[in-house]
Amino acid sequence: MSDxxxxxxxxxxxxxxxxxxxxxxxxxKMVIGTLIISAGAHVSSDEPSxxxxxxxxxxxxxxxxxxxGIVLLLLNFLDGLYKLAKLEWHVALQIVMSLCYVILSVRxxxxxxxxxxx
Numbered sequence: 001m002s003d004x005x006x007x008x009x010x011x012x013x014x015x016x017x018x019x020x021x022x023x024x025x026x027x028x029k030m031v032i033g034t035l036i037i038s039a040g041a042h043v044s045s046d047e048p049s050x051x052x053x054x055x056x057x058x059x060x061x062x063x064x065x066x067x068x069g070i071v072l073l074l075l076n077f078l079d080g081l082y083k084l085a086k087l088e089w090h091v092a093l094q095i096v097m098s099l100c101y102v103i104l105s106v107r108x109x110x111x112x113x114x115x116x117x118x
Contacts, residue, residue: 017088026080033073034105038112040065 044062080101084094 020081026076029076030073030101030105031108033069033076034068034112036072037066037109038069040067040069041109041113077101099111 040062042062043065044059077098081094081098084097
């Protein structure tokens with residue numbers, strides 16, 4: 001029984017743990033990027049009660065924040081795609097994972113904007 005446990009722990013440390021760390025790291029970066037985009041969309045869509053330096057238009061600042069979030073999401077996506085390409089998985093699986101990333105990012109932005117409350 002201890003031999004099975006030892007083999008399982010070795011398999012977990014070599015294969016499962018690095019993959020789970022990478023997945024959670026990318027999900028964390030995706031959530032941060034979508035939060036930034038949602039914050040920019042909120043600022044540019046309404047006249048918020050916060051005064052931004054007094055002379056900057058809210059729509060301009062909101063679009064800048066949205067652009068920053070989009071750049072973060074794009075860099076995270078490209079980093080994940082690069083790491084997937086090194087794994088030598090089938091191209092169809094890489095395409096499916098890429099589409100899931102894009103769809104999930106858009107859906108998270110929609111959810112965050114819906115939860116902001118009116």
